[in-house]
Amino acid sequence: MTVQDIVKRCEHLFEDLDFNVVSEWKAAQPGRKAIGYMPIYVPREIVHAAGMLPVGIFGGGDQLEVIQGDAYYQSYICRIPRSTIELGLTGRLDCLDGMLFPSICDVIRNLSGMWQILFKDKYVKYFDVPQDYADEVGGKFYIHEMQALRTDLGRLAGKEISDEDLKKSIAVYNENRKAVRELYAYRAQKPWQAPTSEVYLVLRAGCVLPPEEHTKLIRSYIAETNSVERPKRDNARVVLNGSFCEQPPLGLIKSIEMAGCYVVDDDFQLCQSWLLDDVSVEGNPLEELSKAFLHRSAQTASKYDDKKEDKGKHLLRQVKSRGAEGVVFAMASFCDPALLERPMLQDVLNKHKIPYTAFKFAENTGQMAPIREQAGTFADSIKLWSAA
């Protein structure tokens, strides 16, 4: 497959709001089940260990006409819950046997209860992750939460999930995370070879493909794109922050790039890069997953920073390690966690003299011109600044 073929396939998966690929995966073997999850993070290892397909649900983007979903939400609430409800009410999520709603914000939290009411025959779980990071306190609670999920899914699968199953799945996801890290590193090294509009699609494919297949896909994308030289531009290198839940339309990512920015790091698909290194396959698997979460995971707006001085460390690390020259804050309108986090991150950037720009979007934003203009001005100012 050429790089174009790979990107085309990913684009097709991205645009397929009927999740046909999930239905096909299920049909390939009787009894298979699929479990949806919402942003930001769930330990997909547990779903995988139950022999099920974890499916990332990130709203309807700009392709879906939201009719019924709007009747459930006031105008001052972000878009992702309404388009997700639309997906559910129009039967597009019928291929899912359950949904996980991680603790990210009040909107997703409340959506979990709405799902219980609207889709009574489906498995629904609000998945709480700890905001206390002591192994004996938050860790214990988290292990219990994972154990409950493990029991539930084992019941749904008709077969208990063994430690061995879990360890195998951890190994599969370690490999997947490794491939994601390779992709990020490759893009940071040669952003002209791996535009974010493509990288994004490759990552989004990970929402619907089995992890083994996704890992292969990432690696073949890197190999293929590396084999054909593309023109290098004098773009500004930026980290994009704040789009960890509701996703900007693909057109918006393209607009930022066209305006002269190379996005060298981002938080679009945090679930895939949340754990910063490998989870040990030795020892008790749930304990290992817990330790990775508590001590070696990314920072984001929905996760408490224990200490004041920790604020923005992850973002700074992204900027430094990727050689970025600035930060683009792109947050969903009405997204409390992201928008409340932003001023704190901006303070940190100010202290380190890192330039930034900020705008809001909605998943169905159609007007790209203002964003292109803003990103363009920002890229120009960075170049001027670095030339000075």
Next chain:
Amino acid sequence: MSTVTPIKDAKKKEVVKEDAMWIQKELINKNYHEIATAHETGRKVSATFVPGNLNELLMCFDFARRLPETDALQNGLRKKSGKMIMDAERDGHSEDVCTYVKTDLGMMLQGQMGPTGEPMPNPDLLLLSYTGCFTFMKWFELVRQKYNCETIMLHTPYQGDGKISPAMRDYVVKQIKEKVIPACERISGKKFDIDLLRQYMKESVKAEEDLVRVLQTAKHRPSPIDGYFGAVYYIGPMFTAFRGVPEATKFYRLLREEVEQRMREGKGPITPDGEMTEENYRLVVEGPPNWTSFRDFWKMFYEEGAVVVASTYAKVGGVYDFGFRHDPEHPIESLADYCLGCYTNLNFPQRIDMICKYIDEYQADGLLINSIKSCNSFSAGQLLILREVEKRTGKPAAFIETDLVDPRYFSGANVKNRLESYLQMIKQKRTAAAAAVA
């Protein structure tokens, strides 16, 4: 139409008994003064949130107790919040986010004058009781950047499955024992005394019992109280810095006696314009009130003879009417249960059950939702609550939109229109039902 009779010659003694507003104001002002002078008197200042607040525990360490939500609310009532919000927005905060947070940040920008005009000292402890609202975490992270004081996260898991599991309780208990108490000891310089905690809790239980009796008098026809606008004054001491304080216990005893007396006499609620003499509509309300136009908002109801017999807002600081009481025998465990059980920590099916139960037990004509722009915790999904409650009870429901403390989002004319058409609808339904029976 006026259904209100002004009270003449309201003597001070009667006001104390009849008007919870007055005594509550006294308590609040006294507390603000205590906070303002805390550092001079050698006391430390804590700040924490209303839902799941550990008031009795903080009292054990003699903290002067600030509640930033109450500060914002008070600034709203005193019409100071609008400017504070705009100042915070000018300082870089998004127009989209919770206005309680921006009121607090705006107050800091304006030199941290408290709502009563006294300067507020910086807190020595931010106790981030993380119950029922994700914004709390961002709020205290934001103020921590400015105050530079110790911040303790007390994470309360959400009742996603509609119940409190032993693991959830253990998690909260452990955090209280291993994190919160040691931090309080360290900051206050006082050793924790569990017997003192028990003693305060004994006070709490008495007051909680009386509060429930007060709220439940609204089951009577006519209701002697308004369970939303009036209840704001009743819940004030209990939900904030006064639960466990003997003065508050006394207040609730007096309040209960007075309200029960009013009930026996067949009297209606006291409103700012006097006693409500005609009860035309009995409503259940979901969602917090608007504070910047509180009086006008309330007036729209009592002018029509509409009384709120029960509200979910009166349960944000504890669902006491469903049986929860602090337990001096198991003090830490009951603090955990308290945190876990607050209204906004309940899942959607629980919230809907509660509202349906209120409609039934308080013989209400229907549900009114006041959807607050600021508050995702309350508001996200309320339209489903509306549909479900209508479906289950057969009673009409209506939806209005305002904000807590941002005057830009209170449109009096719109709210009044909506309310009037809703009350009309109730009337028509009633007439139709009566005709069907006849």
